[in-house]
Amino acid sequence: MNKNLGRQSVAFENCITVTSVASVVGKKEGEGPLGARFDEVHEDAMLGKKSWEQGEAEFLKKALEKAAEKASLTQADIDYVVAGDLMNQSTSSSFVLRDMPVPFFGIFGACSAFGEGLGLGSVILDGGFARHVLVGAASHFCAAEKQFRFPLELGGQRPLTATWTVTGAGAAVLSLGGEGPYVRGITTGKIIDMGVKDMANMGAAMAPAAADTMAAHLREFGRSPGYYDVIATGDLGYVGRELVVELMAEQGYDIRANYTDCGIEIYDQQTQDTHSGGSGCACSAVTFAAMYYPKLVSGELRRVLLIPTGALGNQTTALQGESIPGIAHAVVIESAGA
């Protein structure tokens, strides 16, 4: 048995199937290039609730329920929920689970939540502790701006390095056994902080962590970037992507041919005024669900390395002059025929 590869990586012994995925997003996401591929697009950012925070929780609820429904599972079939979001004290996740009496592991990895969730979910399944784990991640543009930056009513100008927090939620059912696509392995991230303090340049804050995890992954699995049809980081946007390409080149990896970022894919930079791209816990979750998962099912893609990325500061630490730690968790998802 040698499922532990090096310091950070695990290759799973059992078949961990991504049985279903779900993506539920807001209006702006629906107007983007992936618009037609999301399960649900909602015009109302509050989804009938009274606040943006309640709206975020509602997006997550719909995504979790949709993923379970697509897997033909009831709440009783789900052994664990692993979920996270961006709200203080992860309230979106906790509040949704009030209506879902399932054992719950709350996680916090900022926008890397979907990667951390897929990783822990797979560990739980591969270890034989469950049959089905439901993983979810949510974020909300208005709730995030209010919490982390400025009141929306202020109409503050956003610098070109800024990303646009995705409104929505993504979810996935992971199952022990099944017919794929499979989670074949993970590379769990370390905290990397290169001293970036600009809350309007999260891409730069997270890029070193993304490159660190990506390089560790390739090294420990003994692979070249070309092994993957797509390598997609979570929410670095254009600014962060450039940095990752550079940082990887410094380590001898040319990733330009097959590397992108979910924050680049989800919006049309030219027409949607999203500057550096998309961000937020939902960014990698819904992009994976809408864009990559269907292609893994059809076999159009055989091997995807998804690397959700997180920036781990808050408004208090920013005011105290702290830099922004980053983290990135890599997940290998392969089609049944890969």
Added chain:
Amino acid sequence: MNKNLGRQSVAFENCITVTSVASVVGKKEGEGPLGARFDEVHEDAMLGKKSWEQGEAEFLKKALEKAAEKASLTQADIDYVVAGDLMNQSTSSSFVLRDMPVPFFGIFGACSAFGEGLGLGSVILDGGFARHVLVGAASHFCAAEKQFRFPLELGGQRPLTATWTVTGAGAAVLSLGGEGPYVRGITTGKIIDMGVKDMANMGAAMAPAAADTMAAHLREFGRSPGYYDVIATGDLGYVGRELVVELMAEQGYDIRANYTDCGIEIYDQQTQDTHSGGSGCACSAVTFAAMYYPKLVSGELRRVLLIPTGALGNQTTALQGESIPGIAHAVVIESAGA
């Protein structure tokens, strides 16, 4: 193989040893009944840093380092860190890990963090994914009051139902194999919300979750409360303890003989003006480390059921009129001879 017992519980197949524990606390905790048993007591709540938040991170850093040191492990020997705290975006945990290049799973379960961490750490070990996992949890009275309630400078009067957030951090090294004490099983909590909205009565908000997990644990493991020498919830205090006793009696369990709460043990209510008792992520972590762990090593205690409890609201949700969801994660720790 039948390690999955019922809906929420797992009995581990391998020996998961709690190799070491560490407790690093502030002045008030040092003046309490467990004062002499903590590894470190610090007069300076900021530990030489410039803010309470930075102080909280420093407490966690010292606890993690102390636990590793007591287990004679270097950073390179630690396969994963699993940690959580109360700060928005769990910054204490993330910031500490900047100096600790170890694969990191950030968790959020509010004050149930130590239970969630011991649970996930044990799952990772039992599944064969690691040799050593370092678990930590931190909280800070001043940082928590500032974040969740009122500025300390306001000198607000605290109602008698209020608890006092423990300043400090606890940590534990879990290892695969070893000579005990052992984590024998876990019962992972569900979110339970009975509608309590009073941010100054967290004991009442969390008690239903504690009772739910405790009853599920006893039912799924087929045990009576008397199986355990001690059943200790995390931070319900006197108010919450009464409610748990009542809720358990309704389900036919008389737990009065061996049930206590870490929030009751850590302070002297009569002389320390702590009202309902102690709370915070550190409460169960340092009380377990200082009070129960040594007795499990000596054999004075044979079986302990530790149930860290978390209240999952924040100040925004409180202002929006939301009730406070609770969660509780149970961990069975037994002496080598049990």
